Amino acid sequence: xxxxVSAELLLLGKRASTWILLGIWAAxxxxxxxxVPYVQYTNDPSRASLAELLPESLVGTLMAxxxxxxxxxxxxxxxxxxxxxxxxGTLRTLFTQGPGRLQVFGAKLIAIAATLxxxxxxxxxxxxxxxxxxxxxxxxxxxxxxAWLLFRGLAGGWLIFAAWAAxxxxxxxxxxxxxxxxxxxxxxxxVIEGLFSALAGEISVxxxxxxxxxxxxxxxxxxxxxxxxxxxxxRGPGSFSGPFVGGSxxxxxxAAYTAVFVVVAAWLLRRRDVV
Amino acid sequence: MTENTTQLVVETHELGKxxxxxxxxxxxxxLNVRRGEVYGFLxxxxxxxxxxxxxxxxxxxxxxxxxxxxxxxxxTSRALARLGSLIETPTFYPYLSGRDNLRVLARYARVPESRxxxxxxxxxxxxxxxxxxxxxxxxxxxxxxxxAALLKDPELLILDEPTNGxxxxxxxxxxxxxxxxxRGDRTVLLSSHLMGEVEQVCDRVGVISQGSLxxxxxxxxxxxxxxxxxxxxxxxxxxxxxxxxxxxxxxxxDDDGLRIAAEPAAAVExxxxxxxxxxAVSELRPERPSLEKVFLELTNAEEEA
Numbered sequence: 001x002x003x004x005v006s007a008e009l010l011l012l013g014k015r016a017s018t019w020i021l022l023g024i025w026a027a028x029x030x031x032x033x034x035x036v037p038y039v040q041y042t043n044d045p046s047r048a049s050l051a052e053l054l055p056e057s058l059v060g061t062l063m064a065x066x067x068x069x070x071x072x073x074x075x076x077x078x079x080x081x082x083x084x085x086x087x088x089g090t091l092r093t094l095f096t097q098g099p100g101r102l103q104v105f106g107a108k109l110i111a112i113a114a115t116l117x118x119x120x121x122x123x124x125x126x127x128x129x130x131x132x133x134x135x136x137x138x139x140x141x142x143x144x145x146x147a148w149l150l151f152r153g154l155a156g157g158w159l160i161f162a163a164w165a166a167x168x169x170x171x172x173x174x175x176x177x178x179x180x181x182x183x184x185x186x187x188x189x190x191v192i193e194g195l196f197s198a199l200a201g202e203i204s205v206x207x208x209x210x211x212x213x214x215x216x217x218x219x220x221x222x223x224x225x226x227x228x229x230x231x232x233x234x235r236g237p238g239s240f241s242g243p244f245v246g247g248s249x250x251x252x253x254x255a256a257y258t259a260v261f262v263v264v265a266a267w268l269l270r271r272r273d274v275v
Numbered sequence: 276m277t278e279n280t281t282q283l284v285v286e287t288h289e290l291g292k293x294x295x296x297x298x299x300x301x302x303x304x305x306l307n308v309r310r311g312e313v314y315g316f317l318x319x320x321x322x323x324x325x326x327x328x329x330x331x332x333x334x335x336x337x338x339x340x341x342x343x344x345x346x347x348x349x350x351t352s353r354a355l356a357r358l359g360s361l362i363e364t365p366t367f368y369p370y371l372s373g374r375d376n377l378r379v380l381a382r383y384a385r386v387p388e389s390r391x392x393x394x395x396x397x398x399x400x401x402x403x404x405x406x407x408x409x410x411x412x413x414x415x416x417x418x419x420x421x422x423a424a425l426l427k428d429p430e431l432l433i434l435d436e437p438t439n440g441x442x443x444x445x446x447x448x449x450x451x452x453x454x455x456x457x458r459g460d461r462t463v464l465l466s467s468h469l470m471g472e473v474e475q476v477c478d479r480v481g482v483i484s485q486g487s488l489x490x491x492x493x494x495x496x497x498x499x500x501x502x503x504x505x506x507x508x509x510x511x512x513x514x515x516x517x518x519x520x521x522x523x524x525x526x527x528x529d530d531d532g533l534r535i536a537a538e539p540a541a542a543v544e545x546x547x548x549x550x551x552x553x554x555a556v557s558e559l560r561p562e563r564p565s566l567e568k569v570f571l572e573l574t575n576a577e578e579e580a
Contacts, residue, residue, distance in 0.1 A: 007382035014371055089366030093423070096332050097383035098356040104383075273335035 001107065004099055008111035017080050022119060025073045029065045029123045034130040055131040056143040059153035060226025062127045066160045067218030070123075074116060074161035075185040078168025081112050082265075083178035092274045101270045109262065112169070116161040120154055153225050156251075160218045163254045164189075166261035167214065173265045189215060200243060211245050214257055220250040284310050284345055284431050284462040285331060291339035291486075292326050300326040302486035303340065308464055313457035315477030316466040319574055323486035324466045325363055328435050331464075332360055345431055356384070359429035361437055365420030369409035373400060373419045376408055377426060384427050394422040397452075413440030421449075425456075432456055435466045450475050470567045480566075484574040497569050503535040503542055504562035508555045516552055520545065534562065 012018050034053060041048035052061050085091040094104050135142050145153075167188075171181035193215045200210040210216050219227075224247035245253075285308035292301040301323040308314045318324045329335045331342060333350010347353040367376040377391045395401040398418040403411070411419065417440055424432055437453060438446040454476050457463040467473050473480055474494050482490040482497070490497055507513040514533055517526045522544070525536035537545070539561040549556050564572075 003382040003385060007379045010375065010379055010382075011368060011371075014375065016370065088369060089364070090368055092329075092332075092334050092362065093366050093380065094383060095334060095350075096355055096358075096360050096362075097380055098352050098385065098427075099383060100352060273329075275329070275335065 004107040005110045008107045012111050012115050021073050021077055025119055026122050026126055028069050030126050032065055033061050038134055050138060053134045054140050056145055058127050058131055059145050059149050062123055063153060063222035063225050064227045066157045066222055067215055071160055071164040071218060072189055074164040075168040076182060078165035079172045079178050079181045081108055082169050083172030083181050086176040095274055102266055105266050105269050112165055116158055116165060120157040156221050156225055159254050163214055163257045166258045170261045170265040173268050207243055211243055212253060217250040217253040220245045282310050284308050287342040289340035290337050290342055293338045299486055304488055306481055308462060310462055311460050312478040313463040313476055315473035315480040317473050317480050318483035319468060322483045324483055325435055328362055328433055328466055357429055358431040359424035359427050360433040361420040361424045362435045365416045367408045372405050372407055374404040377423060380423050381426055386426050390426055394425045398422045414445045417441055432463045474566050482570060482573050489573045494566055498564055498566055501539055501561055501563045503537055503539060504532055504560055505535060506532040506558035507549060513549055513554050
């Protein structure tokens with residue numbers, strides 16, 4: 001299995017789209033977590049809080065982007081990892097090498113899980129550097145969040161990414177390609193969940209339904225880690241104003257989504273003809 | 276499955292694949308490929324060749340019948356570990372070099388990466404191995420596909436139209452290479468619609484039409500015995516005379532002449548008899564139906580049926 005995983009890591013590592021998505025993610029995370037708020041603070045200190053830009057607020061400041069654009073980028077990574085194989089016809093090349101289909105899928109899962117881990121770590125590394133730079137520029141004291149909070153932030157970020165990436169992989173397998181899968185994924189993330197969330201306050205039955213949506217649970221998870229609900233409710237197209245659920249429920253629901261998406265994707269991949 | 280199974284590398288029994296209610300891609304195909312032979316799988320486009328090969332690789336599931344590949348169920352690790360394949364156009368990662376593509380496959384196939392240089396040299400692609408696959412010509416892609424199929428040093432090679440897209444020089448070069456791959460214990464199952472390729476390369480040939488096997492044997496067996504071909508005037512009179520001629524088994528019209536089932540040595544007697552009967556003979560020569568003619572007869576007969 002180690003050699004197959006190394007093959008998948010080679011595929012992801014040499015693929016430009018992996019690095020393009022990572023670059024976009026890093027740029028967006030840095031811009032919206034630190035650059036824009038710091039520019040606002042320097043222009044008008046009453047419009048932004050310096051405390052949120054310092055190392056102590058690292059987890060809460062960074063996590064707001066995970067359920068929003070981070071999730072969509074993870075979805076695209078999931079789609080590209082397996083959807084392109086249909087377009088290039090390489091799935092049949094892999095399926096005739098020896099390992100079973102589930103082993104091939106398992107190797108892809110491990111490789112994408114590792115890549116998502118790298119995405120999370122890159123965001124945190126940029127957050128550390130940015131918050132230290134701002135603290136130095138403003139002459140503020142440097143205090144770090146607890147190790148437990150840092151761990152929860154890293155794990156929570158990875159879990160949000162994993163749920164979206166697993167959805168991307170499932171959509172790619174269902175549609176046997178990338179274009180339709182990406183379209184459906186983005187439509188679901190922004191339009192369907194967004195509309196239901198917006199209507200949830202007016203129709204009570206939707207309120208309960210939205211509590212089980214991927215985005216609602218992602219936002220609920222980051223809210224537990226220090227992201228202000230008011231802050232994510234005021235973020236343009238990615239805004240989310242509730243309903244929020246508890247951290248344990250959010251973790252369980254996201255883990256359950258990831259597991260269900262992975263199991264259904266594996267079942268389809270194993271069962272269907274590859275032409 | 277009547278032959279000694281240890282000698283059979285591929286066995287199919289009444290293998291069938293149906294798509295929906297209307298398309299019967301493969302229909303009751305029973306095929307036996309023996310160890311060490313180069314078996315030609317000949318058929319027109321859309322006859323079911325690629326579908327059959329995909330079933331042998333486990334990529335698609337048959338709707339009826341069964342198959343064994345190297346004694347194992349198609350698509351199992353036991354079968355796949357010992358076979359190499361190239362199905363239709365070679366499919367690789369366009370952003371990777373030829374060498375990196377083989378590196379990925381070597382890791383998947385649990386083959387030492389030292390094999391990569393060997394197979395690249397075998398297909399004469401070492402000089403361009405560092406270039407991205409997307410920059411390759413169709414012929415180079417085909418050669419990389421064969422290199423990938425050889426990575427595992429397989430007991431069975433399944434090649435689907437391996438010279439597709441190659442220029443005449445490349446095809447001429449590739450045919451003896453494919454022939455050489457079948458030397459020793461290795462078995463090659465070669466699908467093609469090119470008669471010349473099959474005649475030059477294959478020990479035995481199976482002809483498939485509309486999903487069914489319509490003929491099987493060595494090229495010589497399929498082409499049948501050598502006979503005679505006659506052009507004479509008046510042709511009808513010549514046909515009547517030869518119908519009862521000693522040593523002639525059968526006479527049939529063939530375009531603007533007669534095909535005579537007789538030993539070529541009987542040509543002298545036949546010519547004398549025709550001339551003595553006042554029939555003008557303009558051409559009398561030994562003749563053997565080409566594989567192409569046999570192929571067309573077999574496949575047309577199936578279509579008419």
